[in-house]
Amino acid sequence: MKAPLIVVGLVLALGPFALTSQSLVNFAMLTVVSAFLGQCWNIAGGFGGLTSFGHTIFFGTGAYTAAILQTRWGLNPWLALPAALVTGSLVGAAIGAAAFRAGLRGSYFALVTLAFAEVFRVLSNSLDFTRGGLGINIPLGMGAGNFQFADRRSTYAVALAFLVLATAAAAWLKRARFGARLAALRENEDAAAALGVNLVRTKTIALALSGGLTALGGVLYAQTYLYVDPAISFGVERSVEMLLVAMIGGAGTVWGPILGAIVLHIIADVSRSWIDTPGFAPMLYGVVLLVIIGLLPRGIIGIWERWRA
Amino acid sequence: MLEVSGLSKRFGGLQAVRDVALKVPPGSITALIGPNGAGKTTTFAMIAGFIRPDSGRVVLDGHDIAGRRPDQIAEAGMVRTFQITQPFAGLTVLENIRLGAFLRSADTSAATAAARAVGLRLGLGPFLDRPAAALTVAGRKRLEVARALATAPRMLLLDEVMAGLNPTEIQEIVAMIRAIRDGGVTVLLIEHIMQAVAALADDVYVLAEGALIAHGPPRAIAHDDRVIEAYLGRGAAAKLGAHA
Ligand SMILES: Nc1ncnc2c1ncn2[C@@H]1O[C@H](COP(=O)(O)OP(=O)(O)OP(=O)(O)O)[C@@H](O)[C@H]1O
Ligand SMILES: [Mg+2]
Numbered sequence: 001m002k003a004p005l006i007v008v009g010l011v012l013a014l015g016p017f018a019l020t021s022q023s024l025v026n027f028a029m030l031t032v033v034s035a036f037l038g039q040c041w042n043i044a045g046g047f048g049g050l051t052s053f054g055h056t057i058f059f060g061t062g063a064y065t066a067a068i069l070q071t072r073w074g075l076n077p078w079l080a081l082p083a084a085l086v087t088g089s090l091v092g093a094a095i096g097a098a099a100f101r102a103g104l105r106g107s108y109f110a111l112v113t114l115a116f117a118e119v120f121r122v123l124s125n126s127l128d129f130t131r132g133g134l135g136i137n138i139p140l141g142m143g144a145g146n147f148q149f150a151d152r153r154s155t156y157a158v159a160l161a162f163l164v165l166a167t168a169a170a171a172w173l174k175r176a177r178f179g180a181r182l183a184a185l186r187e188n189e190d191a192a193a194a195l196g197v198n199l200v201r202t203k204t205i206a207l208a209l210s211g212g213l214t215a216l217g218g219v220l221y222a223q224t225y226l227y228v229d230p231a232i233s234f235g236v237e238r239s240v241e242m243l244l245v246a247m248i249g250g251a252g253t254v255w256g257p258i259l260g261a262i263v264l265h266i267i268a269d270v271s272r273s274w275i276d277t278p279g280f281a282p283m284l285y286g287v288v289l290l291v292i293i294g295l296l297p298r299g300i301i302g303i304w305e306r307w308r309a
Numbered sequence: 310m311l312e313v314s315g316l317s318k319r320f321g322g323l324q325a326v327r328d329v330a331l332k333v334p335p336g337s338i339t340a341l342i343g344p345n346g347a348g349k350t351t352t353f354a355m356i357a358g359f360i361r362p363d364s365g366r367v368v369l370d371g372h373d374i375a376g377r378r379p380d381q382i383a384e385a386g387m388v389r390t391f392q393i394t395q396p397f398a399g400l401t402v403l404e405n406i407r408l409g410a411f412l413r414s415a416d417t418s419a420a421t422a423a424a425r426a427v428g429l430r431l432g433l434g435p436f437l438d439r440p441a442a443a444l445t446v447a448g449r450k451r452l453e454v455a456r457a458l459a460t461a462p463r464m465l466l467l468d469e470v471m472a473g474l475n476p477t478e479i480q481e482i483v484a485m486i487r488a489i490r491d492g493g494v495t496v497l498l499i500e501h502i503m504q505a506v507a508a509l510a511d512d513v514y515v516l517a518e519g520a521l522i523a524h525g526p527p528r529a530i531a532h533d534d535r536v537i538e539a540y541l542g543r544g545a546a547a548k549l550g551a552h553a
Pocket of ligand 1: 323344348
């Protein structure tokens, strides 16, 4: 990447630390979280063509992991990060193994993930272990040692660290053999198999990796809002936002989700100041998705690539 | 190297392959020929693990590999190409070849160097950084071979890599296949172009309507009446004989 881009990136990333307006910091925090989640989706959906419509499964798994760890077992919430990495990957591996062994891909895989998210929502809504529809309140206890921040800039810092981690994973995929195999499976499964790529294993690992990272986002959510419930955790809207962010920016590219999150959040914020009807955001997402699929199949990065070529 | 016996496959009412047996000695070039729809590609697909045979054995280096997955068979050193080329369309030519090279090396720079070398050797040098989708038919056929070769196979299954090429291109690819064999790779190839088969093959198997009808060196096969009839229709052998 060229020097001016690096400078712009650093200013955008570090700028919020200098801001005093909590609403601006909040906007930055939400954008970075969204970029992070989009990047997590991108690892499976973009690089591997595993177009999940239910990625909030992993987000919700992480959120519940954090909430249950503290309220049931009294563990320190920082431990929720490694724990969520594990639970998120396990859920990803389980869904992946089942779906890919059965040969599901494309829209069938999308539907199955959507269905799994709904199963998780119904289960968390009815199980005692997750306190059903009541959700789980995390007791207030501000302090860095307790992973609860009064200052949004600290939350922003954690989100930024997550984004750097997920983007590093994406950059690694772009370079490494594993990423090459994933991309090959996305392009042509038979050809990849003929050249020695193990389809089930490669895709399952990708979904586990993506799931583990996504779950970190759920932990951060739980520690920020101190409340999780079935709809927040497993509602379809977050799944849609994750894939939208990646697709707007450019799925399967390293910087796409970051670009996509910035653009989507600016659009959403501006339009919210004009039209403040409930249900408008999902509708807007739908329109944006159609525009992307119809006009920019390779996202904003695609425009840049075409202009350079 | 490769020994196939009793291989059969039925698609619904169609017996696509019937009790096929063939033997490919190490270091040889063996050809599998036959009219359209004879079951050649289906035979390849069963050998390479893409289609599960109804019955039969596929023995590679003494191990029965029937029922194994394609990636396991590739790992074991036998790689097929596709008659209908299957490029990774969104990736560059180099990335396509590199995926093959990644089978033997996890290191990206080593795999890239190996892929570049194979690409250059197969005349794909000028196209390495272009998208695979932009290649011509001849280019795609070469890419199929290049990717397979980049896996450093001990045995190559080439399915009609000359179809759709002009005579110059065919000459080039014939020389290429000979060089591959001289490099120590055993080759089993499906081909319609008889000059190429005659120039390359040590041994030829002829398949018609799913069953083997002849087997022998190319010279003998070209004059076998059953083969001529399978290709040209009943009575053709007699007519040709009258002209000779
Ligand atoms: N997956 C399939 N399902 C049903 N029928 C099939 C399938 N694959 C091949 N066939 C049929 O099996 C027969 C053998 O096909 P195959 O592709 O093996 O022939 P081939 O010898 O490779 O012919 P060609 O020279 O045209 O490539 C054909 O009649 C074909 O239509
Ligand atoms: Mg064929």
